[in-house]
Amino acid sequence: MESMIASKTTRASSSKPLIDIINLDVFDNEAERGVPSTKENQVPVHQRFPSWEAKKKEPLVDTIMQDFPMSGILLTQDIVPVNDEHVQVNFIQDGQTRLSILQDFIKGKFTWREKFYTDLTESERARFNNYPVRVELIRKKPGVSVEEFKNICRTIFGRINSGKPLTDNDKYHNCLDEPLLKMLMQIKNDPEFYVPMKKIFGDIGSGKTRTGLANMVGVMLALATGNSDCITPSYINNAHYVISESGSNTAVIITEAVKERTKEFMRWYIKLTADLKEQITVKKIKPGFLKKIGGFLALVLTDYIDGLAVNRRAMWMHYANKFHTDEQYEKRLYKTLEKGTLANNSAVNFRKRIQCIMVNYATSEEDEDEEEDTEEEDELEDAYESSNEDNE
Secondary structure (H helix, E strand, C coil): CCCCCCCCEEEEEEEEEHHHHHCCCCCCCCCCCCCCCCCCEECCCCCCCCCCCHHHHHHHHHHHHCCCCCCCEEEEEEEEEECCEEEEEEEEEECHHHHHHHHHHHCCCCCECCECHHHCCHHHHHHHHCCEEEEEEEEECCCCCHHHHHHHHHHHHHHHCCCCCCCHHHHHHCCCCCHHHHHHHHHHHCCCCHHHHHHHHCCCCCCCCCCCHHHHHHHHHHHHHCCHHHCCCCHHHHHHHHCCCCCCCCCCCCCHHHHHHHHHHHHHHHHHHHHHHHHCCCCCCCCCCCCCCCCHHHHHHHHHHCCCCCCCHHHHHHHHHHHHHCCCHHHHHCCCCCHHHHHCCCHHHHHHHHHHHHHHHHHHHHHHHHHHHHHHHHHHHHHHHHHHHHHC
16 A cells, blocks of 8 residues: 655745845845844845856846746745744745846846836836746645754755755755754854864855855764764765754764863864964965865874874974975875875875874984984084093
8 A cells, every 4th residue: 555645844836026026125135144034035044145147147137028937936934033023934945046136136236238227117117026926835734843844944955956066065054953063153153262263264154155164064073973084075975964854863962072072172273273373484374274174184183083183293293394394295205105095085094194194203203313312422522522632
């Protein structure tokens, strides 16, 4: 017998005049995302920022003016707290770029056939305003929790964008309600960490590219699980550790101990990087050196997870200094390793590279000891010769 899957949402289709969707009373494409608002239509925080080139904007308006077909928009309805009340809003899951551009036309930010919106004739403006837009509105059914509906909205967003090149940063930004991401943002915004982390990693998760979010998820996840294989920005690799799907037991549990362990590493790494900036003999550390997840950060973090980095601090200082002062250093350092070991980010490959660094550092210490011994012998010989001259 075929099993029935109970739907947890309702879907309503309608047609609305364009102006009813994009007028400033109900939608503001420049509103800061994630900030409580009473606007009826809003862009959710996980959506990408519009990135259409200027030459593509006028043809979109021309589509409206010539009454050509345009894809519809998809909304999900939610209740959000605003000040002391709860407001019903529609989050634009698909179509926000088109709506934002069309609102920009109303705001006078570009022209159609050398006309601004205010220059349109009465009939042209009516044609634009009354263009029918197909709207799909998704609501949760009674009995479905708010959290479950949010997960459904994420699924919908992921599927309608499955053919578009979402970055790993975009995908993780869609998961800001998940415990690991919440911990990351809490630590990032903590007054103790905000400024130093921003100097090292940038403003994590912000801007159009969601700066460094996938990288930092890899760092936090490795610390939370104790697994260096998680040190990667790959959403495919790490998503099952991050997303709390129904029936899944792979998502990492964020305890107070996990939070404190993560903070301890960040304190240690911040201090290490500050000392590096003072001791490295070049004027400036190379861009990305301290935050690149496949380089210095990954190696140090792997060593930290293995319980060795704190005691090998001098080794890491030596590595960073040689990296910046000797262009051939890494080529000699890893000459015994295969290319795959250097290209693939995994715990076993990180440890092979660390082994090379450790051997090189031990050799350099022996060389320094030999130089010191030679200097002491030279000093003793000079003193002996000087003594003989005095006796004569």
